[in-house]
Amino acid sequence: MSAPQAPHLWLRAETKPMEHRAALTPSTAKTLLDAGFKITVERSSQRIFDDEEYAKVGCPLVKTLSWKTDAPADAYIVGLKELPENDNSPLHHTHIFFAHCFKNQGGWKELLHRFDAGKGTILDLEFLNDSNGRRVAAFGYMAGFAGAAVAIDVWCHQKINKGKTYGALKPYPNENALIDFSKKRLAEAAAKNGNVYPTIMVMGALGRCGTGACDFARKAGIPEKNIIKWDIQETKAGGPFREIVESDIFVNCIYLNTKIPPFITRQLIDGPRKLSIICDVSCDTTNPNNPLPVYTINTTFDKPTVPVESSNPYPLEVCSIDHLPTLLPRESSDMFSKDLLPTMLALKNRKDSPVWNGAEKLYKEKLAASKA
Ligand SMILES: NC(=O)c1ccc[n+]([C@@H]2O[C@H](COP(=O)([O-])OP(=O)(O)OC[C@H]3O[C@@H](n4cnc5c(N)ncnc54)[C@H](O)[C@@H]3O)[C@@H](O)[C@H]2O)c1
Structure with a gap:
């Protein structure tokens, strides 16, 4: 034959x-x-x-x-x-x-x-799944990595250029260029923030995207104690969760496969909060079970964030780009x-x-x- x-x-x-x-x-x-x-x-x-x-x-x-x-x-x-x-x-x-x-x-x-x-x-x-039902290849790690980079940068922008719209994103030639840029921006923003680094909460921290998000935060120099890692164990009681609005940055990386109570609500974001940027890496934007029901559109590299309406005047923006890995x-x-x-x-x-x-x-x- x-x-x-x-x-x-x-x-x-x-x-x-x-x-x-x-x-x-x-x-x-x-x-x-x-x-x-x-x-x-x-x-x-x-x-x-x-x-x-x-x-x-x-x-x-x-x-x-x-x-x-x-x-x-x-x-x-x-x-x-x-x-x-x-x-x-x-x-x-x-x-x-x-x-x-x-x-x-x-x-x-x-x-x-x-x-x-x-x-x-x-x-x-x-x-394309292996015999354990695991994807043979996925962009998740880099999506979380890039998502955390964008979220951190938006936070920096809010501190450095108060009130100005966050501009278009461009891909970086390599990972080190992105990390170096982020370190500089964080140092500048922290200086304007009483030398305090932001706290970043990563939801779905044990998954591919979540691991990438935590790794980027570390590589950018955010202290480990400021990186709050939650996964299915921490959310099993059901949301909403005050801890999210008590963080400066929230990066959502869960794989949504069932209806769950929302992680945040309008009531929560109208109340006292530190949270000023959400990066929804999961991007279940149009899914009726989206656990972040405070925004409705996917954002783009040209216009990476949209403001979230809130009666609390402290800024809150969402980034929901559905091809984040293209940043790297x-x-x-x-x-x-x-x-x-x-x-x-x-x-x-x-x-x-x-x-x-x-x-x-x-x-x-x-x-x-x-x-x-
Ligand atoms: N925006 C982008 O560019 C982009 C790129 C790639 C993947 N994604 C999306 O990111 C999502 C995650 O992908 P992945 O490959 O990291 O999946 P994954 O399965 O590797 O990880 C998901 C994690 O979420 C956790 N999780 C699930 N439900 C949870 C809950 N209710 N509370 C807390 N944690 C929960 C799981 O335990 C797991 O650790 C998918 O929706 C995927 O489509 C987005």
């Missing part, structure tokens, strides 16, 4: 504004090429890795967004975020990306119907792509791979649900 044919991966260009990450880095692409894969890379001026870095390891470069017309039928189209257009055109390929349509998000049926019409398939990166696109991509690599290699024998079989089964179930 002949060996299964090596898969062809087609790395598409991302089009979401400010999205600089990549599912395959030049280094993971090289490992896959060495394992016999074929990899085509669409040119992208947005991606943190230069096109030439891919070319150097042996990936042919092709026109931006040419997958639709030029990718062979058996190529896997690999990306991260939304597909570029939102029309009704049928989708013929097997796509590996975060489709954001398996949890009945806005437009979920329409997207699934496009794949159905073109006989394509979604193998959703969010649902290089490290985020490296971490994610390395974790994904063994699963990518398993595409060679996809029929024997429980991870890919699970993803395909889920796609079929969701497609059936979209037609029910």
Whole structure:
């Protein structure tokens, strides 16, 4: 019997504004090429890795967004975020990306119907799970890391530039640049705050995002005693929790999978509080069970915060950016792509791979649900 044919991966260009990450880095692409894969890379001026870095390891470069017309039928189209257009055109390929349509998000049926019409398939990166039900690759750690960085910076801004709107965010070239910046800002803000560093409460501190948030706070120089770590044990009595408004910064990192009492209420934020910035990393913004029912929109890199209405005049803002890891696109991509690599290699024998079989089964179930 002949060996299964090596898969062809087609790395598409991302089009979401400010999205600089990549599912395959030049280094993971090289490992896959060495394992016999074929990899085509669409040119992208947005991606943190230069096109030439891919070319150097042996990936042919092709026109931006040419997958639709030029990718062979058996190529896997690999990306991260939304597909570029939102029309009704049928989708013929097997796509590996975060489709954001398996949890009945806005437009979920329409997207699934496009794949159905073109006989394509979604193998959703969010649902690639190992035999313990654990995600094989996730951006969570970097989301929490970046979320804490933004929250701390907004707090600093509130102290340094009282009353002024917090401006647009730009990705950092690397982690050290972000940490150095944050340390300087904290020192400046603490000086204006009686030399007192903020207290930061991280909810869901034992998870991926929560671990990243606590690590950033430490690396930025916030003393350990100022980092309050809560997880499921601490919230089992049910909210709301005064401790949240008694902290300066609140970073929510829980994985919400059931209805829970709210962590904070309007009554709580109208009362006495130190809290002036919430970073909702979990971003269950439009979920009816959102445990932070004090804001309604996702914020963006261009406009990272929105004010929360409160009869207490002390400022309170929310940051609810749903692609925080793009603040550190290089490290985020490296971490994610390395974790994904063994699963990518398993595409060679996809029929024997429980991870890919699970993803395909889920796609079929969701497609059936979209037609029910
Ligand atoms: N904003 C972004 O850019 C971004 C990026 C990646 C992930 N996320 C989101 O972040 C969330 C967390 O992801 P993760 O990978 O860290 O999940 P995870 O499963 O690794 O961790 C979640 C943690 O939350 C805790 N938790 C759950 N319910 C809780 C409760 N009621 N009270 C206190 N703690 C509770 C769990 O015990 C766990 O430790 C998800 O909703 C994910 O979609 C956001």
